[in-house]
Amino acid sequence: MTPPLSTERLLIRDWSLDDTEAAYAIYGSPEVAHWLSTGAVDDVSAMRSVLEAWVEAQPNLVPPAGRWAVVRREDGEVIGGLSLRLLPPFEEDFELNWQLRPDTWGSGYATEASQALIRWAFSQGLEELFAVARPDNERAIATARRIGMEWVGETDKYYGRRLQVFRCRPSDL
Template identity: 70%
Template sequence: MGLELPTDRLRIREWELSDADAALKVYGAEEVAHWLTPEWQPVNDVDAMRSVLHAWIEAGPNLVPPAGRWAIVRESDGELVGGLSLKLLPPFEEDFELTWALRPDVWGQGYATEASQALMDWAFKQGIEEVFAVARPNNTRAIAVARRLGMEWVGETEKYYDMRLQVFRMRPA
């Protein structure tokens, strides 16, 4: 059984292939895709999104725990509103990165912060010593979420993804 993590308004759960239509509204949206990592390939249709979900689901058991990718579902209506991941940052794959992506129509409702906080709390209980978030310097929304999470700004680097990024870090309290 995979991760099922409730928050006040959301549920973080494993991805399912049946999520493809809803996931496309997140990862297929230009406003979202623009900010994703450089290796992200645009997802333009449901079949492509289903293939991405299939790859994520298949890769899950092979990831270094507690890494993974999860869907964010709104409890009030069961709507899939976004996704989260906890993955190893390149190039040395020793630092865990927290990522979030939401449908543009739900931006500004605090879902990214709520879901990310729950996932970080869970990750720390799994023994992770620190979690990083990276953002392009002009990605004001991602930077604002990192700050609302209480993440400490540690500087800028080109170490990850071969581009200049703002780096934020959280350690267990």
């Protein structure tokens, strides 16, 4: 993504290998990993390997697909990650997902960053965007609604588990 997106409080930019420790504080956190289909990243070395793959893949992804770091502007700290990717079976439905460091939960950062990324994705020609959440992931469900996404039902089509599905279209903004 060029240039990075910015909001009043946040900067959304490409990941860097310099973000390894900060990314591990997010993706290695048991509170975050509990909700991820991939589980927790085991250690800093594993996180570096994951980031290397993300950094290498990013230039080859066709917008709006990608993975980005969410940086708090006031102190420059990486506090989360966002991604836009095709949902399984990887043919047409784009998923927005967000992960934030647990100590930043409840600050509105997920909503703020996601809304900026959604606007950008729609400016790239995307016609609809989905978010999926486990039925007991109340935080993710509440965030999807705050973003402006509408609940469209439940499915086991994605990731082999029962999920709540939310959708947003440009006319919803």
